[in-house]
Structure formats: C-alpha cells, structure tokens
Amino acid sequence: MLLVPADPLNPRRVDPHFAGQAAAARDRGIPVARIDHDAIADPERAVAGVPPAEDAVYRGWMMTADEYDGFARALATRGVVLRTSPAAYRAAHELPGWYDAVRECTPESTWTDGDDVPQVLAAAERLGAGPAVLRDYVKSMKHYWDEAAYVPEVADREGVERVARRFRELREDSFSGGYVLRRFEDFAGAEARTWWVGGRCVVVTPHPDTPAELPEGLDPSALELLLGGVGTSFVAVDVVWRADGVLRVVEVGDGQVSDWPGTWDPAELVDCLFRDNGW
Template sequence: MLLVPGDPLNPRRDDPHFAAQAAAARALGIAVARVDHDALVRGDAVLRLPAAEDAVYRGWMLSADQYDSMASGLEACGVQLRTAPDEYKAAHELPGWYEGLRTVTPESVWTEGDDLIELLKATRALGGGAGVLRDYVKSMKHYWPGACYLPDLTDEAAVERIGARFLELRDDAFTGGFVVRRYEQFTGSEARTWWVGGRCVLTTPHPDTPDDLPTGLDLIEIEPLVAELALPFVTVDVIRRTDGAWRVVELGDGQVSDWPATADPADLISALFPQL
C-alpha cells in the first residue's frame, strides 16, 4: 500500500503534490490510501484504512514523534509501515546516521536542545575554519549569510548571533538541537540517490535543481556505508567536492524526501514495489 496525504481542500482527493505518484501506484495495481497530514501534525488523526502488510508513506515531513503516532494508529488498523519509527528517526535526524557516514560527510558536532552556550561549547570542538549551522533535520540555507554560514568558528559572538537568528527563523519547527558542520567547498549540483533495502535503486537530480543531474557519480565509498545502516528506504544527497571526492550532504528518510519535477514518478513506485 502507498499512503499519501489527502488534499486539504478536498480530502477525497490526493494532495496535488503527490497525486502523480498515487496515480502511478494505482496504474501498477498498488493500493493507495490517504491520510490527513494536518491531523497527523496536530496529533488527533483518526485512521480508518484497509489492512496492509507493507505500507510506504510518501508525504510531507513529519517529526519523529508524529511519525511514531501515525505508525501506532496504522498498526491499530492492521497496517504495517515498512519503516519502523526508530528507523524513521535514525534517517530523519542527523545524529542517527552521522556516525555511519562519518568518513564521507563533513565533520559535525551537535547539541541537545537550543541553548546558545551549548552551541558555543560544541563549536569549539571543531577548532577554526568555517562552518554551516542547522538543527537535526534542516538548515536555513535560503538565509545563508545571517542564519546558516559561519565564516569563522572561533568568532563566538558571530556564532551566537547567527544561532539566535536561526532559532528565530525555525521557531516551533526547531528539532533536537544545533548541528555545526565543517564547511567544505563543493562544485556542480547535487544528485539525489534513492535507496531501498540498502541498495541504490535510482539517481535523480536534486529537487532544487531538477534540470541538472551531475555526471560521473561515484558511490564506491558511500554504498557499503549506507548499506550498513540497514534502513528500509532513504535518500542520500551527494555532491562533488572541489578535490573530486563525492561527499554526502544529507541522508533523509525516503518517505518524506521530495521527488524532482522532471523525473517520472512511476520509476519511484516501481523501485519501491519491484515485486509488482
């Protein structure tokens, strides 16, 4: 079964953003059911769905707690999500996957909670140089100068100021704690790779650059590390560093990773349900 959000304006229809994926699933004979995303976020969703032994969610981002609540509600209906709540949390939040990919991703430190003093303490562990600020699930890269980029990790006044601005922008969406990643210089565009059962099954452009798929992608170092994480369905965003090495920018749960507009949604559905 494929689970997608319903249209907020007409719950009897699929959310337009996921409608093409739902249509592709139906065309392949895969059952599709809708969930109320807004109700899931509020924590008051009432789920009444037909039973299914292998359900995959393709929808808007959920916090780990919201996903856990959805999984419990679905289980009561006899619906078993392919990705368990602990697996979702491990993929969705950087501390869950960082150690496994440490050698192929920028060096990172993090805090628990939003205390700016703890941010300063964590940042000292990286020493000098530049960094990038985010929380466990998201950066504010569209506010690069004021809430994301840390040009000098030893400039504690600037780190504290940028941290405060980041908190202001993230507001109630702030998740887990601060993460500071060492800045690395990249070249070209990102590729989004899609992994099912620890195997890369698709490579697409990143949704932010849907017309630009980098060439020469090499996953030889990355592939065994992602497989070792043993997560059911994830995306791994990769980009080339200026020295030629391919680096992991982000790992995310595939259920809430956006699909590029230029790619065929049937490719994704076929990769998720190959037995059909």
C-alpha cells in the first residue's frame, strides 16, 4: 500500500504534490490510502480510516523522527506495517545516523547534542581551523547563506556564535537535534538525487532544486561500490562533483520524505518501490 497526504482543502483527494505518484500506484493495482498530515501531532487522528496492510510505504511531507515514531505506532494499531521502521527513519533522517556510513565520501562533520551555544564552540574546536557550513541534524539554512549557514573561519569564535544564534532564530520550533558543523568543500555543478531501495541504487534523478540539470557520469553500479554503506532502508542520497572531480555526498535522507523532481516520471519511483525485484 502507498500512503500519501490528503489535500488539506479537500480531504477526499490526494495532495496535488503527490497525485502523480498516487495515480501511478493505482494504475499498477497498488492500493493508495490518504493520511491527514496536518494532524500528525495526533497520529491516531492522522491515520483514521487507513485500512490494514502488511507492506506500506509512505510518500509525503517531512516528519520529525519522533512524529514518525508516533505515526508508525498509530498505523500498527490499525494493522499497517511500514517498511521503514522508526529506527531506520531516524538513522536516515538525521545526520548523526548516516554520517558514519558515508564518512569517506562526505565533508568532515562534528555536532552537538542540543542547541547550547558553548557546545557549538566546542564542536568548532574539534573540527579545526578553516571554513565550514553550519546546520542542524536535518536541515541547513542555505537561503540565508552569509548570515545563518556559512562560517568563513571556525577559529573565529564570535563568528561561529553569531551564525549559530541566527540559525537557531530562523529555525524556531523546527530546530532538530543539535548543531552540525561540516567542513566547507568547493562543489562544481548541480547535485543529483540518487534513490536507494534494498541497498541498491535504483534510479538517479536531478535534484528537485535544479530539476533541469542532471550531472554527467553518475553510474549507479559505481555508486553502489562507493556508497554501499547507506544500508537497506529506502533512502535518497544527494551527490555532487567536487571541483577536483571527486564525487561527494551532500545529504542523505529517508526516501519517504525526499522530494521527487517535477521533471521526472513519478511512475519510475513507484516501479522501483513495488516491483518484484525492488525492496
């Protein structure tokens, strides 16, 4: 079964952002059920009316790891088993859960537990001198690059603190886990979003932010050799060429809440998830 958000303006319909994926699933005989994402804080209400299913995949808006745990528990009481467990979701959704799996091909990173500013200063000392990018466990504020993301020199304690405080202010209640400092690297060109099912790279698409640009030379079989440690969950891995021609991982995320580029056929994702040689 495919689970998708309902349209907030018409709960009898699928949210338009996911309508193509829902239609592709129905065309293939895969049941589709709607959830009320706006009610996710009350998970029993959010999943009311979802029928039982032994094998369900969610494709929808992002949830925190704690929200996903409640979502999975509420579905379990209705006889619905999600393919991705709460533990697997947290591991893919939050940087500390996936960093070790791709440590060799992603910028060096260190993080804090919580939003205490002295901790981020200690993290800066651990990372060592040089430029870095600040974020939390889930998200950066790249659209506020100079004021809440880029740290020109982590040895500049006042600069680190200033960026961290502004980041925290902008993230408000969405702040997740703790601060993360990642060594700045010079990337070249657009990112690609690679999709992994059962430990295999099943499709390579443009990143949704640059849907008309797909980097050249990305061989899925080579990616599997490089990134085999991403595990067996349904995950999306954003990759980019570094300026020196080395492939780097920018981000890992749970595939259920990773956006699909609008220029790509949604049926391709549905086929990867539900065909016999998929998961």
